[in-house]
Amino acid sequence: MPQWRQGLTKSLHQTRSMPESRYVQLASVDESGFPHCRTVVFRGLTDNNELVVISDTRSEKYQQLLKRPQAQVCWYFSKTREQYRFTCNATVLTAQQDEALVREQWNKLSDAGKKQFFWGEPGTPRHDSAALQVEGDFKHAPEHFCVILLAIETVDYLYLRGNPQNREWHEKNSEGNWVCQALIP
Numbered sequence: 001m002p003q004w005r006q007g008l009t010k011s012l013h014q015t016r017s018m019p020e021s022r023y024v025q026l027a028s029v030d031e032s033g034f035p036h037c038r039t040v041v042f043r044g045l046t047d048n049n050e051l052v053v054i055s056d057t058r059s060e061k062y063q064q065l066l067k068r069p070q071a072q073v074c075w076y077f078s079k080t081r082e083q084y085r086f087t088c089n090a091t092v093l094t095a096q097q098d099e100a101l102v103r104e105q106w107n108k109l110s111d112a113g114k115k116q117f118f119w120g121e122p123g124t125p126r127h128d129s130a131a132l133q134v135e136g137d138f139k140h141a142p143e144h145f146c147v148i149l150l151a152i153e154t155v156d157y158l159y160l161r162g163n164p165q166n167r168e169w170h171e172k173n174s175e176g177n178w179v180c181q182a183l184i185p
């Protein structure tokens with residue numbers, strides 16, 4: 001297991017009682033190179049070192065990542081005072097591409113979480129100020145439900161505790177093995 005992954009597993013364990021520790025910032029770029037950043041929920045880490053995120057194919061991030069898979073995830077654990085910045089290569093998957101993965105992620109959602117995917121087209125004008133009409137079958141993921149796999153390529157880790165602070169750069173060497181270099185913060 002890469003050293004950074006051992007550290008992340010520890011950070012997740014130390015903050016397991018804090019739901020906000022699962023909120024990460026995901027940045028993507030649009031076709032003109034303009035950056036876009038938003039909060040998403042971390043849903044897991046695959047055996048291939050991919051962060052798992054769920055989303056909607058009708059969202060801007062889906063379209064951006066489809067065209068330009070380069071992404072960055074910034075994750076701060078306030079309790080342990082650690083920051084991880086992951087450079088990632090994104091793969092966006094609907095049930096058409098990976099039915100089992102999409103079903104697995106859909107089934108893990110609460111009813112409230114599933115309901116959000118039936119509110120209508122994200123980012124379009126909302127006309128009724130009352131509760132949104134929800135129509136659909138919660139048993140199956142709607143076509144626009146998608147999973148984003150963010151393959152981690154480099155890790156910039158910063159630990160604020162300690163004087164001086166600790167910073168590490170993690171990347172794969174030419175043999176494909178993860179190596180770590182301590183950096184001046």
Ligand SMILES: Cc1cc2nc3c(=O)[nH]c(=O)nc-3n(C[C@H](O)[C@H](O)[C@H](O)COP(=O)(O)O)c2cc1C
Pocket residue numbers: 023036037038039040041042053054055056059060061062123
């Ligand atoms: C705490 C929090 C968690 C969120 N989690 C997700 C998520 O897991 N997936 C998602 O698509 N959007 C999530 N959102 C909404 C996004 O931040 C964003 O507003 C929305 O996806 C539209 O982004 P886009 O137009 O850049 O695609 C979350 C927002 C907050 C505040």
